[in-house]
């Protein structure tokens with residue numbers, strides 16, 4: 001089972017190889033969905049951890065112990081098909097390429113697997129076709 | 135050479151050849167312009183994007199006892215409507231906002247609901263709450279009215295949009311260091327994205343760039359029903375710069391359009407919320423272009439790759455009206471999802487839906503083929519580039535202390 005997490009590293013931890021130790025110590029696979037440094041020089045990482053439930057739990061406790069803020073990405077963004085006009089205004093806003101246009105049908109497609117629920121497209125969509133489910 | 139009357143005769147007898155602008159481009163590539171022009175009678179076009187200069191006239195019918203809304207105050211679902219007309223006529227504009235909407239006081243405002251959404255709800259058949267106050271007269275004694283109204287019950291519902299269907303439009307970018315929120319959508323800093331708003335090769339006025347067949351009285355597809363060209367649109371500018379193929383490389387022509395909202399469909403009349411900017415109405419429009427001669431065919435067959443739009447910075451140049459253009463790109467480049475600006479690769483997004491534009495062009499085509507829609511000979515044509523008609527900026531005359539015009 002995979003879990004999507006949002007990690008926030010204080011600036012003091014930004015340079016440390018924290019994630020690679022997760023792999024070694026807890027035997028987990030990870031997939032970085034998004035990484036960026038905030039204007040306050042904090043590191044933000046959205047990643048998906050896959051592996052044993054219990055080990056994911058221990059990994060989260062380990063991260064918290066190091067001073068990393070960990071939040072479960074429990075929010076889900078959905079596209080309401082009937083409201084979408086396929087304009088493409090949301091596409092360049094999405095940081096992870098979860099929205100794209102199908103070149104044959106000119107329909108805008110959405111991948112909930114890729115989406116990190118950042119919420120940017122919710123604002124960018126003129127007909128409010130993208131919604132947040134908590 | 136053909137006439138509109140001849141084409142209508144062919145439509146009646148089921149002999150008319152009708153193609154969408156996309157299909158025309160293919161035909162001209164295969165067979166050449168000359169042959170295609172002799173075979174094709176009508177080309178259908180389409181566009182579907184936010185058009186702020188839109189609004190609805192309603193006559194709600196008289197109440198018992200009567201109330202005079204003119205000179206009073208009216209809201210529809212909390213959105214103020216214009217009450218400067220006769221007793222029970224009103225106008226609700228697409229960009230109107232409820233008095234209590236926070237607007238941009240917490241920037242960027244969300245603009246969740248406004249006039250455009252009221253129009254969408256009406257066309258969807260939903261009840262809308264009308265609240266009004268009048269001042270009371272001998273003949274119209276009532277002073278307060280609160281009632282649900284429905285599109286099917288009102289007398290007239292006339293969508294009248296003073297400026298729709300822009301011939302071409304800017305591509306908006308942001309050169310500044312912070313995100314900006316515009317009518318062209320969210321623009322990320324330092325050329326983070328480029329937004330455009332035209333169907334390009336399917337867009338009606340790009341297909342008849344000199345408006346040789348479109349004029350006062352032209353029957354069109356308007357919001358899913360039939361509509362008409364009611365005048366040239368506001369900010370009409372036939373004198374702008376054009377490419378060799380005759381196609382303007384900027385704003386240029388616009389149309390004022392009129393139609394019966396009762397005949398329209400919610401799929402083609404949608405409210406829009408532009409974060410940090412306001413509310414608008416997305417309107418679906420399609421115009422049939424009669425192929426009366428080879429020249430019209432050649433122009434209607436111009437593909438995306440030969441239609442150019444100016445790239446404009448919306449952080450400084452647009453708000454300050456400097457007139458600076460960063461470069462030109464064509465619609466084929468825009469639709470590829472990436473363009474090059476100032477040496478940088480920039481992802482593109484559109485406010486106008488090409489998928490819907492296609493749907494409109496093919497719907498209009500099927501209306502004509504099914505003999506439900508005939509072409510009109512315009513009553514008169516609009517000013518062309520030779521007329522000198524142009525678009526002016528406001529010349530401000532400062533209001534002085536004496537409060538007298540100077």
Ligand code: SF4
Nearest residue numbers: 094115116118119121
């Ligand atoms: S919320 Fe929207 S913009 Fe953000 S990742 Fe998901 S699809 Fe992309």
Ligand code: SF4
Nearest residue numbers: 084085087088090125
């Ligand atoms: S911005 Fe909204 S309407 Fe446009 S393509 Fe994206 S989800 Fe669809």
